[in-house]
Amino acid sequence: MSKILDVLDRFYNLKNYNSFGLNVVASYFANVDSLAQLKDLMQSPGFKEDRRLVLGGGSNVLFLDDFFDGLVIHYTKTGWEIVEETENEVIVRAHAGTNWSDFVDEMVDAGYHGIENLSLIPGNVGAAPMQNIGAYGVELKDSFEKLEAFDFQTGKLVSFDKKSCDFGYRSSFFKHGGKDRYFILSVQLRLKKQGQLNRGYGNISDYLKQQGVENPSIKDLSQAIKAIRSSKLPDPLVIGNAGSFFKNPVIHQLLFEDLQQEFPKIPSYPSGTSMIKVPAAWLIDQAGWKGYRKGDAGVHEKQALVLVNYGNAVGREIFALAMQIQLDVKNKFGIQLEPEVNII
Template sequence: MFEKNVSLKSYNTFGIEAKASHFFTFRSVDQLQQALEQSAGMPLLVLGGGSNVLLTRDFEGLVLKNGLMGVELIEETEEHYYIKVQAGENWHQFVLKAIENGWGGIENLSLIPGTVGAAPMQNIGAYGVEIEQVFDHLEALEIASGQLRRFNHAECAFGYRESVFKKELKGRFIICSVTFKLTKAHEFNTSYGAIQQTLDEMGVTQLSIKAISDAVIKIRQSKLPDPAQIGNAGSFFKNPSVDKIDYEGLKAEFTNVPGYNQPDGKVKIPAAWLIEQAGWKGKTFGNIGVHKLQPLVLVNYGGGNGNAIKELAFDIQASVSQKFGIELHPEVNII
């Protein structure tokens, strides 16, 4: 049933060479249940798009590739569409399908790499929108029992790039499907970043979910490297939040430090600014480095080693901590 000694290079967007001792792509919940029964006791690693993982070693266990596919309109009200999406679907392709069908709410999340199943796990977000704003429920399979369980919004305990599946339930469930609550009458979010400026440059006078998606795609392509060209996992670190008093102290020393007030009273500081100010932007070390346009992105130019990228991340964390007294935390899962 399982393939053996499989290269994972094409299954992670960093393009890191590592091998899985056992590998299986499941395309139904039944297949997943059977795989779990046959691999009892083996270490497990579940991969979706491999866009949020840094492999630092061969994996001596079973790598399960999520191949669950399908997008279905399951309910419709006067205001919303309820769309059930299988976890193996490509996230950006789903966004494009939503726009094509007039399902609103996720257009600001265009061009985010990865699969639908990873979206609630990470509570992915961009340009003023996070998954939790359009999330209804998901179905996940409990590894220990092999049973499907439904999780509602509250049970997922969403936070900034966090959910219960990265905390208390980490490694205990495999997400199989996600149901989204998408809009019919759209509220357009153009206030974040350069969306409005880009729309103006594009000559857009009539706002639509497609226009916003096009603007977001244009912005992301201008800033972020395409993993098909340069190995990367997108933003490597989370943006840190600090207490207001600490932010004021920083501002007294670094007058141009940007900050964004948060609902919890803290101030979010862009990690990219901290990393650039610490002198890392565009630095290369052999065949790895920090991207020249977006210092939040660590890159593999080809033949890079996962441990070398991990060490680079540690060095960046230490440097930022020393200069600003702020701890950066990885958004990427280091295996």
């Protein structure tokens, strides 16, 4: 028991573990750095059945209440290693506690292709499969090989290949059927030693041209993406936020054509057979919410998709704002927005 008490904190403030910067106290908080420690913790009396939450960097969560009555587990094992190498590829295993953005930087420095477009996404490696993180035309699933996870239900270590993760747009098995059951310990990615850069998305090419870069290296691309992201997205260390609050809705072509009659400027991207993706930011902006602020909860003035905490908002204020936006967008466009952020 004393070994377990070493890793446990009582009444722990999670302000630095949620990028909304909310003052939330957890009844227990544990830093664990190995499977053995995790098993010890789960076998100790009291914790097996307790309400629990696995937390990485906290950059995709919104706590509704200021008290989490349960155990928060944070994995601290960091680093990566090559587990397989061929002439053209490497399979790299990264431990769940590794900072995602630092990991991408190290892959870029090593010249391994595949995740450079995912530069500067906040959070840790362990959470990346949860919503199949994506940016600038690339998703985690494009490089994903497998992951290892601890099963809270059976107490066993399990391995998931790409198929069993059931990745979709900002979604995976772990957000649905496997919700709250697994603790992801490591993620393996298949990266290429040489590859085509994916710079057709958004304004990457324009940015590189402006910088006078004609034949970008993987590092040039990563730096361009970092610069574009930093100019567009609020830094959570300055204004609390969790990035995009809602997913971009994917609607049927027929509904889209109806909407186009009424709103000829509605932007769109094809998304599979007969389906169209519409930017949620545009819908929220058109519904008049961009820049809105009530108390310390608001909608970012430059990014309508980003809800913010200007300082002392509480989780329920941000959530109430999100629900008002959801209702308004539904009434105006008939489209149901779905939160991307995990509501706790």
